[in-house]
Each structure stands twice: as C-alpha cells, then as structure tokens.
Amino acid sequence: MDKNIKIADSMLDLIGNIPLVRLNRIGKETGAEILVKPEFLNPSGSIKDRIAKMMIEDAEKSGVLKEGITIVEGTTGNTGTALAFVSAVKGYRFVAYTPKMVSNKSRMSIMLAYGAESEAIDIQDYNKKMGLDADDDSSVHGGHVELLPRQICLDLERQHDDIWWARQFSNPWNVGAHHDWTAKEILEQTDGKIDAFVASVGTGGTILGVARALKAHNPDIMIVGIEPAGKAMMGAPDEYPLIPGISDGIIPQIFNSKIVDRVISIHDSDAIDMAHQLTQKEGIFCGISSGANVLASTMIAKELGQGKRIVTVLPDSRDRYLEVEKYTT
Ligand SMILES: Cc1ncc(COP(=O)(O)O)c(C=O)c1O
Structure with a gap:
C-alpha cells in the first residue's frame, strides 16, 4: 500500500507496504529490538x-x-x-x-x-x-x-x-512475492539493519522468499524457521501439530531448508498464549502463527541480546480464530 495514494485504482493497490511495529513490552527484558510486520492489515486480512x-x-x-x-x-x-x-x-x-x-x-x-x-x-x-x-x-x-x-x-x-x-505449494510466485515485495519492504524499512528474521513455515513461501533477499543483502542475517512442536519437517522433535497455517509433515516443493539457520518448535498452547499477550500488552489482534513467530523471536532476542534487531511477520488476524474455543479462553 502506497501511503501517498489518495485515490486507489482498486483494492489491489492497498496490498503491502505495511510498516514494521516495534514491540514495547514483550521481549523488552532481552535488550534486543523486536519488529513485527502486521500483515493482517492487508485487504483480505492476511499476508x-x-x-x-x-x-x-x-x-x-x-x-x-x-x-x-x-x-x-x-x-x-x-x-x-x-x-x-x-x-x-x-x-x-x-x-x-x-x-x-x-x-x-x-x-x-x-x-x-x-x-x-x-x-x-x-x-x-x-x-x-x-x-x-x-x-x-x-x-x-x-x-x-x-x-x-x-x-x-x-x-x-x-x-x-x-x-x-494456482498451486500455491509449487508456484514460484509464492516465493517471488516475498522475495520481491515483502523482503524489499523489510530492507527499506530497516535500512538493511537486521540481525535475524523469524517466520513459521506453511508452504515455505514467506521464509524462503524473504530469506533469499535478506541473505543476498547480508549473509550473516540469521534465518529462523518455526514448525509446530509436532510433526517435524526440518528436524525438531515430535509432539503436537496444531498451529493453523503451519505445515505438518509435507515438505513443500518450494522449501529449501538450507536457507534456514535455525529451527524452533513451538507448541500451539504457547503460541496462543503469546497471541493473547500481543493483544493485551501491545494492542496487536493477531492470529496463532503470529504468536508462534513472536515467541520464537523473543527466544532469539534473548540469545542475541542488547542492540540486536529481530524482524518477524504477523500472517493473519485473531478474528479468524474466535470460534476456536481454546483460543478465546
Ligand atoms: C496463518 C498462517 N501463518 C503462517 C503461514 C505460513 O506461511 P507460508 O505458507 O508462506 O510458509 C500461513 C500459510 O498459509 C498461514 O495461513
């Protein structure tokens, strides 16, 4: 979305150009900066x-x-x-x-x-x-x-x-959109100053596209992939596979794990808890995989510490999960 647009040609012009938002309370104790991209602000409500x-x-x-x-x-x-x-x-x-x-x-x-x-x-x-x-x-x-x-x-x-x-699992533009668009925004918005990028993996499009662009800019940027504590796709231990939107056992054709430096497993209940915290402490009404992304970001923030910057995406909004009882209690 170009903020300078006064009259958009269509709603399609309002996709993207979403600012990064600094978390002010969550992860503060780590001394690192966590920046989130609220992708639920896209017109249909998701990345x-x-x-x-x-x-x-x-x-x-x-x-x-x-x-x-x-x-x-x-x-x-x-x-x-x-x-x-x-x-x-x-x-x-x-x-x-x-x-x-x-x-x-x-x-x-x-x-x-x-x-x-x-x-x-x-x-x-x-x-x-x-x-x-x-x-x-x-x-x-x-x-x-x-x-x-x-x-x-x-x-x-x-x-x-x-x-x-459309074949999202193998369409090259699933990766290309994030390489040419999401990552470009992130690099512009941060002036290229990023220490780690964190994303959960469903089709793999987000992490693969963003990671390729960030690594081309600076190969030292740490790329952290999240899978649900459960069916391991990238090597994390087995438990429960429940976070909606995150893959559970099928290696997407477009996914290339070599680009991921670290894999973190997040349990669904911890992701939900973090999504609640994001709503209540930061005013961010985001979905469950967003909770997982931020929870993993706080773990990386703790490791990297003072002065480091971690960027993650918030793929969708909490309003998609209100009917999930577990999420509302
Ligand atoms: C809510 C949610 N989070 C995360 C993802 C993962 O994104 P990607 O498919 O780009 O790996 C998806 C994908 O469907 C999703 O719907």
Missing part, C-alpha cells in the same frame, strides 16, 4: 494477499489466465481467502476445494462473502482408500488432508481448458 495478486498476475501475463477461466485451489485458509479477494476484484470465478474435516467456518465465510465457491472434499473416504485412520484430522494444514484437494485441482486443470490451478 497471502501478496502471493494471490502475484500468482494471478503472472498467470495473466503468461496468457494461461484470462477472462472466462476459473481459478481453483486446494485450501482451507488464508490463501483461499486471498485468491477469493483478488478474483473478486478481477472478475474471475474462484472455486476452493476444501477438506470437510478441517474447514474453518470464519475463513470459509470470508471466502464465500467474496463470491467464491467451495467444494467440500470427503477426506474420510480418501483416508480409507489410503489405509489411513478415517477420522484422522490431526493435520490442519499442508498434511495429507490437503493432498486430495490438490490432486483434484490438478486433474481438473488437466481435463478442462478453462481451469487454472
């Missing part, structure tokens, strides 16, 4: 607006996406909402293929409000076919529950000329 715009506009440029084409994606969450938003502005039909057992009512309602359609996929049938526990809904994002919707999107795209699958 995924950046990738939705860039993936769609790249497909338009290459000619595979044009008037009359339907956009499809397998998604339960923020990417679906963001694709629904950008599709609404540009006049595309968007259909989200969503596993029945993990759909989050708030996020689905937002997607539908933008005019998107949704197809609920019966994962239980799929689990049975794959010899898995039929009721296994432990995988919130990125795990086997999302494989079927993705397979359906691939099949649809192969079978129909008028369908384009």
